């Protein structure tokens with residue numbers, strides 16, 4: 001039976017059940033969205049184990065999804081959180097107008113991320129199209145390169161060079177990755193066909209960078225360096241991508257084939273509502289617990305403190321010690337923090353993981369990111385300049401230091417928000433030591449060069465808000481950005497929830513979260529890893545899935561990610 005989570009405020013929910021592209025693989029083609037959409041839950045745990053405690057470290061979206069589904073199974077999740085509920089789905093209110101927020105982490109969610117949208121719908125959240133470059137939602141876009149600005153509503157308004165770049169990108173994806181065929185196989189939810197098309201790409205591209213792809217595929221080679229450079233600045237879907245050029249091409253291919261760069265939506269009012277509502281949500285049907293139980297109620301209003309230590313007890317249980325020194329023992333622990341924190345932020349007994357897994361956890365490479373926001377009195381950019389007939393300001397992509405500027409309209413009666421600068425890696429590191437004021441001043445000076453007639457300062461109200469996740473000890477980076485040769489590490493982390501062949505000393509601890517998934521930087525991938533961990537814990541407690549509705553661990557040997565040889 002499928003849960004009635006269809007939400008009229010989300011077009012993604014309208015397409016549930018219809019044949020449309022979803023994040024079905026490509027590495028692990030499994031229908032997570034269908035698996036969770038059962039009113040009875042994902043499976044059953046023997047009644048003897050009902051009420052057993054399971055520690056969940058971290059209350060980001062993966063920790064909350066893990067805890068929510070464990071609660072539905074009749075287990076008692078015990079969440080530990082060192083910082084703020086919601087993790088990287090963080091919507092920071094402006095002090096002067098608390099209803100107006102800056103989205104510091106996840107802010108645009110592709111509708112192909114159907115497992116995430118299952119929870120967005122469950123929490124009855126409204127979403128709307130995100131104003132990405134050249135989309136209708138943006139209204140207009142300015143591309144400012146080498147001192148020249150181009151104003152456009154669609155790509156057709158831009159000089160031919162930009163269309164050539166766009167065509168070269170799409171042609172390269174077709175030639176090298178058989179994009180349409182792969183997307184068709186994912187739409188059809190045909191795991192064998194997905195593997196047939198995807199696995200050769202894993203072999204071919206794991207060792208090679210995104211830049212290598214752009215520099216060597218025929219459609220780009222036919223054009224020359226300038227087109228490659230423009231592609232780096234303007235990118236595809238969401239903006240410039242040259243900061244990702246050193247990453248493995250596989251990561252970029254996953255985004256493209258999953259359709260993550262198209263049709264993205266924002267959560268009206270605040271992305272952080274999703275983790276907050278899931279925390280409060282009372283499932284209609286759940287094992288063991290009384291109707292009306294929620295994670296908030298199980299925790300009496302607040303999670304446990306941050307975790308300081310994880311060690312194996314002699315009786316095989318895992319001792320979790322919090323930052324205030326209290327220790328509780330658990331049969332199972334799910335860790336959802338960034339993996340670097342297992343060597344820097346938490347004292348973890350080395351014997352809990354194999355050396356191969358430690359190698360993968362430690363070699364994970366993180367992307368840096370900075371965002372700086374200001375609140376403005378109104379969405380003044382929608383005003384039309386009477387001389388030019390253009391919007392006063394537009395969504396802006398530039399080779400200058402701001403890189404991407406997004407205009408976020410909260411409606412005519414509310415202050416609006418400008419994400420002055422959204423930058424990555426080297427561009428983000430340039431401003432790392434600067435205060436919010438200094439970052440805002442730099443960005444406004446840059447935008448003044450692009451829009452000399454606009455007095456942006458006169459519209460600003462309140463104080464700027466900025467974030468650099470890499471300087472936060474609870475994160476150390478925005479999210480994983482896998483380097484060439486990292487496929488085997490990603491596979492080790494992702495497959496860790498299937499523990500049947502593990503020695504006893506490595507069992508009972510599960511990895512989940514953004515950097516354990518195949519699509520880091522996308523909450524959909526984090527949700528998939530949470531559901532993998534739920535299957536692992538259910539299996540450990542003697543549980544099973546329903547007939548005809550296998551879970552991720554039931555089919556992993558058959559349709560799991562391809563294994564590359566070590567030699």
Ligand SMILES: Cc1cc2nc3c(=O)[nH]c(=O)nc-3n(C[C@H](O)[C@H](O)[C@H](O)COP(=O)(O)OP(=O)(O)OC[C@H]3O[C@@H](n4cnc5c(N)ncnc54)[C@H](O)[C@@H]3O)c2cc1C
Pocket residue numbers: 057058059060061062063080081082083084085086087088089104105106107108109110305306307308336337338341345346369469474475477478479512513514515520521522523524526
């Ligand atoms: C700048 C940025 C932009 C992004 N943009 C998008 C986007 O547009 N679309 C999209 O889909 N995704 C986006 N993402 C990714 C998305 O935000 C993540 O995939 C998702 O929020 C990760 O959830 P998580 O639960 O795996 O990790 P987290 O949210 O990081 O949760 C882990 C939690 O662990 C806690 N913790 C750390 N140490 C301890 C400890 N010792 N004890 C207990 N708790 C601890 C942390 O405080 C945190 O709350 C973006 C992320 C960033 C940073």
